[in-house]
Structures are given as structure tokens and as C-alpha cells.
Amino acid sequence: MICRTDIANLKTDILDKVGQKIIVKGSLGRSKIFEKEATIEKAYPNIFVVKYEENDRNVTYSYTDVLTRTVEVEVFDGDSYSPLIPQAVESKKKKEIL
Numbered sequence: 001m002i003c004r005t006d007i008a009n010l011k012t013d014i015l016d017k018v019g020q021k022i023i024v025k026g027s028l029g030r031s032k033i034f035e036k037e038a039t040i041e042k043a044y045p046n047i048f049v050v051k052y053e054e055n056d057r058n059v060t061y062s063y064t065d066v067l068t069r070t071v072e073v074e075v076f077d078g079d080s081y082s083p084l085i086p087q088a089v090e091s092k093k094k095k096e097i098l
Helices: 004-016 063-067
Strands: 021-030 033-041 046-050 059-064 071-076 082-083
Touching: 004 033, 004 063, 021 046, 059 063, 063 071
Parallel strands: none
Antiparallel strands: 021 033, 021 071, 033 046, 046 059, 071 082
């Protein structure tokens, strides 16, 4: 479940990274995936704007798109790209038999 603090933390992270290069990954449906290089242009209260390098086009994404992993964002830190949000660790719960 997404909490308000998760969204607030992501907003500040993205606001700090305005102007940095990123890689945006997402799904186009029917097993089609896209991966494009972009730059974070602006951050607003509910969305952030990304400018794709290949076609010089602006696209907006919501913070919940990133938190729900509809879109994955990797940030360039000078040497390599690292995920903006770390991969989720799945835990398996065992059912107890009574």
C-alpha cells in the first residue's frame, strides 16, 4: 500500500534530481516494453515532466506511476544508472496448519 510519506519522499527525490539523465522503462501492452533515455525537466505537486532525448518530446508521469512500478526510473549518478526505487523484496508467508 502506498502511504503519503512514500509519495512525499519520492517528490523530494525527484525534485533533487531535476536536470539529471534518467532511463524510463515501461510497458506498452501485449508484452511490448520500452526503454528510453530522458532528462527530468520539472517537478510539480502531482506529476513530473520528463524530456525524451531521441524525439525531443515532453511526457508527464505521476509519482504513483513510479511507486506502483507502472514506470521504472533509473537515475544516472555519474558512472552508471541506479534505480530510483530499490527492487521490492517478496516474502513468502507459510500457512500454518491447525
